[in-house]
Amino acid sequence: MTRYVIVGAGAIGGAIGGRLAHAGLDAVLVARGEHLATLQSTGLRLRTPDEDVTVPVHAVGGPDEVELTPDDVLVVATKTQQAPDALTTWADAPVHADGRVVGTAGERLPVLMALNGVASETMALRYFARVYGVCVWMPAVHLTPGEVIIRGGPRSGMLHVGRVPAQTDERDAALLTQVQRDWTAANYDVPLPPDVMPWKYRKLISNLGNIFQALVHGNGDTGPLTARADAEARAVLAGAGIAVTSDAEEQAARSAGFTMHEVPGVPDDVGGSTWQSLTRGTGNVETDYLNGEIALIAHRTGQAAPVNARLAILARQAAATGLKPGAMSADELAGRLGLD
Missing domain, CATH: 3.40.50.720 (NAD(P)-binding Rossmann-like Domain)
Known part of the structure; x- marks a missing residue:
């Protein structure tokens, strides 16, 4: 067995x-x-x-x-x-x-x-x-x-x-x-x-938003910022010739089996893996291997990924200083990314 x-x-x-x-x-x-x-x-x-x-x-x-x-x-x-x-x-x-x-x-x-x-x-x-x-x-x-x-x-x-x-x-x-x-x-x-790797690269794109959830956590609209990081990442992956599962194929596969549901007694605002790391105060986060991965691929292939590279920096600083989710507003984050 x-x-x-x-x-x-x-x-x-x-x-x-x-x-x-x-x-x-x-x-x-x-x-x-x-x-x-x-x-x-x-x-x-x-x-x-x-x-x-x-x-x-x-x-x-x-x-x-x-x-x-x-x-x-x-x-x-x-x-x-x-x-x-x-x-x-x-x-x-x-x-x-x-x-x-x-x-x-x-x-x-x-x-x-x-x-x-x-x-x-x-x-x-x-x-x-x-x-x-x-x-x-x-x-x-x-x-x-x-x-x-x-x-x-x-x-x-x-x-x-x-x-x-x-x-x-x-x-x-x-x-x-x-x-x-x-x-x-x-x-x-x-x-x-x-x-399996094109599927993992598609999931990587989805995980680029983890740091927005962790830093801002409802303290403003991060949608436009997430879209910038997403678009930058897709351009970098395409420029590097990396195969990525299409959005349509990913959505069709994922929606066929499970969707998000409420769990009795669990608040709706409980977040993902990066949010959990900041909440627990672990002192480190995986963002270097998410947004930072896009920066790595860009640097290896003669491209630039300033938004994702900067997000990785902010994530490291947040983890090192014990910053808790929601301590930063969306507007403040946009300013730190040079996107205000």
Whole structure:
């Protein structure tokens, strides 16, 4: 039986691992601090539009607390800025079979990168021989230890999965079929595109708005600013010759399975991943791998991306100084971007 080791059991990882466990599938959730302690003592509380359940889970703090076997699949679901540490922590963990060590996780196990942005797959290829990208469309929130909120319904989300680079042999096909079967049973839509990266680049464009939500959070209209960042990013990606799934194809796929719904007792203004990082005061955000990714591509290809580059700067400053969501108005943000 395939076992999924979810490295980073926050909003996305907790939702995937919790749903798998709730469906009776084998999952290990990797967490830390008070969140880990709560998972181990009382389980994971899953709150959805239709459920409020506490799921018993197997939770650990690191690879020294679990014996990996060839039947394991690693799923990295940290923030992208945390991925290098997660990958180096797990890549050299021993894999056991027949009472002996048969290799390392990087040599023997597949790793699925369920993160925003498009950088983590390349990070993982430095350490793992078999890397798969996961394009995550799932409105999930993690603010309280031991609790994850999933706001999508009737399906919890849509997770495109594919080998990176885009190549599939019999072993890949078998794994992808198994993942699709298990994750579908856990209430997700799981398409298997021939190339997952155009889907991840399309999701990257959508995630460019995360920083506007985090900085302004209803304190003015950021629509025109978001449109500027979006248009700049699309021009940069086109100029770099990068394939991006069309808006029409993305919308058709996403709307077929889930839409946002209210979760009883959860305020409507709860935000996305960057908002959650500023709210929790983590001291870092993933914007360098969202808006900053557009700046990187622009710099690599002789283009300019001043709006997205400046947004990455403002995000780093906000995280470093403990700025909370809504501390900046839309007009102030426009001024700092030179767009007023």
